[in-house]
Amino acid sequence: MTTQQRIAITGGTLIDGIASEARPNPGVYVFGNVISKVGPLSDGEKQEWASAKVIDASGQYVMPGLIDSHCHMSLHQGALPGVKFPSSAEFCALWAGRNATQILHAGVTGISVPGGKWFADVAVRDSINGGLLKGPRMFVAGRGLTPYGGIFDQTLAWTPELGGDTGPTASAGVVCNTIDQFVTEVRRQSRFAVDMIKVADSYWGDIQTVSQAELRAVVEEAHRRNLKVCIHARGSGSTRDSAKAGVDWIFHCDWATDEDLDAVAAGGMPIVPAFTSPHIAVVHGAQLGFPEKMRDRLKRQLDVNYRAIQKARERGIRILAGTDSGNLAAYGHGRWHGMELEIFVKEIGMSPMEAIRSATSLNAMTIGLEGRTGAIQDGMLADIIIWDRDPIADISTLYKTEHLKLVMKDGEIVDRTTEGYLPLKIEPPRA
Ligand SMILES: [Zn+2]
Structure with missing residues (x-):
């Protein structure tokens, strides 16, 4: 407005x-x-x-x-007293709308939302743009496109009656196992007015679940429709193949080897490591109720990820600031968005000004406003x-x-x- x-x-x-x-x-x-x-x-x-x-x-x-390039609005609705159906499309939209106010009040004027439930985030983005709600500029994906074994694949947790082959409709992922399914889902989400497509490889990157051919098909279809493509890629192969397929930015890259990072540098896309959420779990996890085993797991993974991102920075790859706020209720909105910059300075060796650029001018591309804000x-x-x-x-x-x-x-x-x-x-x- x-x-x-x-x-x-x-x-x-x-x-x-x-x-x-x-x-x-x-x-x-x-x-x-x-x-x-x-x-x-x-x-x-x-x-x-x-x-x-x-x-x-x-x-x-x-x-x-500030711009946060990894912020989920409708992924996790928390366990609130009195709420009987937290995953309904209607409740997700209300929840996401509430989060938007908190985020803006924390000085975050733009967020990129790589995945959420239903098209709740599209509705919230439109409500903000139309003046119904106060919130940051939003650039949103729909449900994550996930093959069997991808981070958003919830088929095992649901009976076929509820979810069928593609997972439950109230989940944050939609299962795609063939190139046709990937392309059809890109077209469907484009029809429902998303700004970008989120692809999801495996949780920790130990296996590669999505092929380079599938990634190429997604990128080609999405770009034809003026959509951006981003991917959850903790693994070596998924990082390299995402870069070769020409995705717009890559999340995490924990296990990326020198060769994989060379492919990212050649592809020219930035990396969004999103250290903040595991960092919160490691540092504040005891008070937040994270089990010790989970905290240890996250600590080991973080150390691997820090090393990969230091090497990425040495290659001149742009490193952008995203926090993964809203991934769990523990990573609440409006609290942690600036913390990624502190981690960049302490763990990656950025100067404070370099870290600030990663959350402002450089991050504007992740909300589709490169050169117009930040x-x-x-x-x-x-x-x-x-x-x-x-x-x-x-x-x-x-x-x-x-x-x-x-x-x-x-x-x-x-x-x-x-x-x-x-x-x-x-x-x-x-x-
Ligand atoms: Zn995320």
């Missing part, structure tokens, strides 16, 4: 999402939903902006809104956040929302005083 208000953000420090250094804010001028100018005004412009609403950011830090520059969409603490000096600031002073999305200042949702008790994960 656009307002035609003029807003001038003056004072403080500007982190523009592209430059390698922060600098004194030369003035950020927003007209409607666009940043019309960054820099000092000419005498003529001063007249134009004389009646603008002024936000004084003195002593504060102005930067582009940076504070002339002509960009006005998605801006302001902190009262320096995120370069302490990158953890970016998930400490008590330091978040202002959120602007699409030129509109978000009213964060009315929450629009009730805090929920977080339920421990099942082993």
